Amino acid sequence: MELILQNDLEHQQRPVINVASVIETSNVSEATAPHRNPEIYRWSLNSKTIYDIWVKEDIPHKYRRFVNNPNNVRVKRSEDMPSYQMMDIKMETGTGKTYVYTKTMFELHKRCGFNKFIIAVPTLPIKAGTSSFLEDSTVMRHFTDTCKYNARIELCVLKAQKTKNKGKLKFPTAVGRFFYGSKHEKNKIYVLLLNSQLLTNGKLLTREDYDQMVGEFHRPTDAIKDTRPVLIIDEPHRMERESKSFVSLIKSFEPQLVLRYGATFPEHTFGKGKNKSSEKDHINLVYDLNACEAFRQTLIKGVSKEHLELPGGKSAEKKIKITKINNTEKSVNMQYTTNDGNSHYVLHAGDSLSQIDPDLSGISISGISAKNIELSNGQIKETGMEFFPDQYSTSYQEGMLSLALKRHFETERELFERTPTRIKALALFFIDNIESYRGTENKNDGWLHNKFIELLKERLLFELSRKNDTEYQSYLQATLDNINDACAGYFSKDNQDSDENIAKEVSVILHGKKELISFKDKNGNWNIQRFLFSKWTLKEGWDNPNVFTICKLRSSGSEISKLQEVGRGLRLPVDEAGNRIVDKTFMLNYIVDFTEKDFATKLVEEINSDIMKKEIPPMELSISEIEKVAIMRGMTIKSLFMELIDKDYIGIDHKIILSNFDAFIVEYPEFNNINEKDGVDSSRIRNRNSERKGTIGIRKARFEEIRELWKKLNKKYVLYFEKGIEEELKKRLPEIIKEKNIFSHLSVSSDRRVVGIENDKAVSTEATGTQLLLNNRHMAYNEFLKRVSYFTCVPITILHEAICKAANNGTDISNEMFNENSSARLINAIDDWKAKNLAGMVKYKQANYHPKETRLTNADGSVKDEVAQAFIGRKRENKNVLLSPKYLYDTLAYDSDLERKNIMESDIDEIIVYGKIPSSSICIPTVASSNYSPDFMYVVKKKDGTKELNIVIETKGYDNESKIAEDEEIKISCAELFFNDISTEGYSVYFRKQINSKGIKDIIEELIKK
Incomplete structure (x- = not known):
């Protein structure tokens, strides 16, 4: 197959023209030496050239809502950093920026004679993808034959040194080829491709003890610097201007021109407090293809997000993951994930999983080995496995894999039967545990790999049972016959692996784009490989246009750009003849777990918050806009309106006076950012790193005051029905x-x-x-x-x-x-x-069983020094918190704002001692076959001052009782019966429920009066 590139796509032509026009209209002088680039003598962006380009080329709608003078951008630059000129080109993921910067090199060579370019990328996968593109013979023929450029690229790929020559290192061949490339070779463009780690890690380019010189230079950086190169930076958000990578690039090579190409740019924050603001770090943004335009023009696929719900018809709101097994200590680390974040537990053999979630009551760890743990119900769980607390025999990943395979084959069948040419569909799976796929000895025998093969076989048999055309039937049968060959994985550690089969997988994924999207190999056999597995390394840079399904078996590590994250599957596909197909019906199946169920919402917010800054500058201000800014400034609408008129910023008709536009924005920056309020709500970006770690100290003197109540509450009771x-x-x-x-x-x-x-x-x-x-x-x-x-x-x-x-x-x-x-x-x-x-219709009676050890006491009855924070509260505050001396614990931990309020406001004269009841420590059986544990316990003085009034309180963060859910009301009603029954045994315990509108003081005062 040959990839057929197009030369007339407007969204790819425009950025090439914009950059080349700016440079061509600058004063470019002849190169002063054969190995050097021409020199840019006068920088056109210092004049009105860039503004002229915006206006004349009719592209202002792709920029900020109000376009600032490009030279008025705030720049953070080290004083000792060499001078350089920069332009930014923003192109949404999947719209072809590699093609664009390659064509820009040809155009700058054609117009101005530049022939020395450095391409700096942040990672090896991006480097591999770029190298494959620039070395592709079809791609190069496109630029020479179709685009009519009378030149070809001489690619010099810089790699880490591995060999020595008589005690000295061999001078990097790529640097020598790049340096000696002469301007007299009119039809050659020299491109030095490197990953930024070669500059920041080690001294490959800065050392002087090489076996030879290049020109008059001992150090590679000096030789490269002397060529007066043009630097192209791919993925600028990975190389911020303050970063070590960027600074090293500038200082080492002193480029005269820097071109940054990316879908995502760094964001800089300025000011503090109320004056704090942020903006994208765009320097001379000469082209901006935003996400909305990319979607609207069908330059990329649409996105169909889907997340898995829980078996049994319940909402998926929590899961447990085995993160580490320690066979020596017979312990297992588990991560408990809910919509509120992650909690971490260490359990040992014999421990009950109810410590993590009440739904796992009765399930314990019966055995721990080097590779897995066994639960008391016979289930085996391995490192990396996830499962539902109340559906523990069904792996969450199993459900996601099944869903991904269903969506893949739906898409595959449709694309296979497409006329006149077929399209091969690929599926990409992101995982976070390499051993679950490769196995412990890299034999591709991990539990996840085996489970996938099992599910794939099931799906293939199902698809084969349906009516298929002969060709598709043959394709499916070939996959079934060689099912392991349908999968391939690439992980960072594979670079050091010597296994031949793994090396082949890596080669195909990183370099074999054509092979992956071809239905048959050169011998006419079916090429069945189409299910790809990776960890983090394919997030950026790697691309294959025929990825139609992405399944994220791991959650994101951070709140990065949603478009960047989904970008591996946004590119428009290529058919079996190599043609890029534009079709607005193409959709990417994007499958996530429930922790990212709002992905679609966040993606929409990101797109819309982006376009809000890039709409056509309005000719007039609306009343609503003036009102918003007036409120920000503490003014009335009328006074602000008259102020703007008096300063000649707007007319009586609300129209902006363009001659005073720059001054207007400087004095009233709120108008520039007004629509940013409608963008991403930062409160919805939640920190998923729970603080539920460590322990909380128990105040032993305080415990003695509550010991009797605690002992009574920890007795076991049996529920009797009529x-x-x-x-x-x-x-x-x-x-x-x-x-x-x-x-x-x-x-x-x-x-x-x-x-x-x-x-x-x-x-x-x-x-x-x-x-x-x-x-x-x-x-x-x-x-x-x-x-x-x-x-x-x-x-x-x-x-x-x-x-x-x-x-x-x-x-x-x-x-x-x-x-x-x-x-x-x-x-x-x-x-x-x-x-x-x-x-x-129930009654409670005390059972004969008496627990020896409780959450707060040891088997001998002595009070413990500490209790696990996980049993007291998810949230923790360690600084500037003054706890009441009557509080049972020495640290503030809580689950809700109402609980925090109770802890901080319970220093009441009548209270002797109070504290949170550790979760799942008091098990009150209910009619719904579940156990119930209240939130707080109090010992309070009676009217005569004696200590006898015991109170147990359930907190509910609702404004009124009608909001309490039915199942919660049932538990509370059972608790009321329970405490009423044990009070008849001669020990009074009062149970009360608390909602937001009622304070602890009010509850206690009411009881004391009674």
């Missing part, structure tokens, strides 16, 4: 099974949203998700009964009888339906029935 309930359940359970559609095949569902452009703005619209059947995941019938019985306390005999009655009455029940979905639905249905019918 007579007749069992018979009622027997009667209703078969009906519940039928009414609730309990039994079904195991499946997971997805939530899907599509990002598109309407009225020149990005919008996110809801799309149809999917439900995936997970085959061969059923339980043995006895295991199914045991699990439901364990979680509902309904005897196995009653469950079995009800299922048989439901089956005899026409309910479709098969062996495949005894699975995670069905068990979860049956458990939920029974709990719902209990909650609605048994509230108020």
Whole structure:
């Protein structure tokens, strides 16, 4: 296959013309030596040239809402940094910036004679991609034959030194070739390609002990510097102007011209407090193709984001991941992820997983080995695995892989059957644990790789069972016959691996773009490789236009540009003949986990916040704009309006007086940023690094005051139901099974949203998700009964009888339906029935069991020194916090603002001691087959001053009681019954619920009066 490039694409022609026009209109003098570039004597951007280009070329709508004088940009530059000139070219990911800067080199050579260019990239994958492009014979023929440039590129790739010659290093060949390239060779352009680490790590270019000289220079940097090069920087957000990489590039090479090409640019912040503002670090921005324009003009694919929901029909809001297994210490590190962030736990053999999540009550770690852990329910979990707390036998990654394969084959079938030419679809998977794919010995036998092969085989068999044309049937069958060859992985450590098969995978991914998007190899055999796995290294720089599905099995490490992150799949595809296909119907399937379920919203916010700064400068100010700025300045609309008129900034008709425009923006910068308020809401960018680490000290003197209450609360109690309930359940359970559609095949569902452009703005619209059947995941019938019985306390005999009655009455029940979905639905249905019918029909009695050790006391009854912060609260404050001497702990930790308020405002005379109740330490059984633990405990003085009034409080961050959810009300009602029952035993404990509108002082005063 030969890639067919186009020469007449407006969005790629414009930036080339803009840069070349600025340089050509400058005073460019002849090169002073054969190995040097011509010199730019007068810099045109110091005149009105750039403004003339904006106006004459009719592209002002692609710049800021108000266009500042390009020389009025605030610049941070070191005093000792050499002088250089810079232009920025912003092109959205996937729109062809590599092609553009390559064509710009040809154009500058043609117009002005420049033939020495340095391309600096931040990473090796970007370097590999750039090298492949510049060395491609088809690409070079495009520039010579189609574009009619009478020149070719001599690529000099700078690499780390590996060989020595008689004790001295061999002078870098690439530098010599670059330096000696002469201006007299009219048809050659010399390009030095390097990754920035070659400058910042080691002394490859700065040392002097090489075996030879180049010209009169011992050091490579001096030789390169003397060519008066033009420096091209790819991905400028990875090389900020204050960074070591950028400073090294400038100081080492002293380029006379710097061209920065990227989709994302660094952001600089200025001022402090109310005067704090930020802006993109654009220096002489001569072209800006924003994201909205790229989407609107169908220059890139659309995006269809989808995240996985929980099996059993629940919302996916939490998951647990095995991050590390320590066989020596018999411990396992686990990461607990919810919508609020991450928490970290270290558990040992025998520990219960209920410490992490109450849904895992009854599940403990029964064994730990070097590679995996075994749970008490028989499940095996390996490092890197993720699972749902209440669906622990279903791997979260398994569901995501199944969803990705479904979307891939939907797309693949459509593109394969496309006429007149087919398009090969690729899928890219990002993972965060290399061993899960490669295995411990790099044999591609990790659990994730094996699971993917298993799911791929299932999917291929399903696709083969459908009606296919002969060609596609053959393609699928070839994949099934050589299924391992359909996958390839690239990870950073692969660069040091000597395995031949791994080296082949890496070569294909980094350099074999044509091979990947070809259906057949040179011998006419099917090229089935189309599922690619990587970690972080393919995030930027690597590109393949035929990626139609991206599945992120790991969450982002930071809140980077959403467009940059999704960019590996935005490029428009190439068909099997090598033609770039423009079609507005192309969509990228972008599959994430629930922690990034708002990806589509954030992507829309990013696009729209970008275009807000780049709309056509208005000819007049609206009343709403004047009002917004007036409020910012503490003025009335009328006074601000008259002030602007008096200063000749606007007319009585609200129109801006353009001759005073620059002064207007300097004095009233709020008008320039007014629409930025509608961009990304920073409060929605959450820090996902939880502070739930370490321990909290227990104040032992304070504990003695609350010991009696703590001892009473930690006794175990049994829940008793009134007579007749069992018979009622027997009667209703078969009906519940039928009414609730309990039994079904195991499946997971997805939530899907599509990002598109309407009225020149990005919008996110809801799309149809999917439900995936997970085959061969059923339980043995006895295991199914045991699990439901364990979680509902309904005897196995009653469950079995009800299922048989439901089956005899026409309910479709098969062996495949005894699975995670069905068990979860049956458990939920029974709990719902209990909650609605048994509230108020229970009693509590103390059991014979007495726990030896509690969260706060040791087995001998002595108080512990500390308690794990995870049991007290997710949030922690260590500085400038003065806690009441009556508080049980020495550190402020809490889960909600109301809890914090209680802790800080409970220094009341009547209170003797108070504290947070460690989570899951007090287990009050409820009618819904769950346990309940309140939030606070208090010991308070009675009216006569004696210590006897004990209070347990449940805090709810609602403004009124009607907002409390039904399941929470059921737990609270059970708690009220519980404390009422134990109070009849001679020990009074008062239980109260608290909402936002009621303070602790009010609750205590009411009780004391009684």
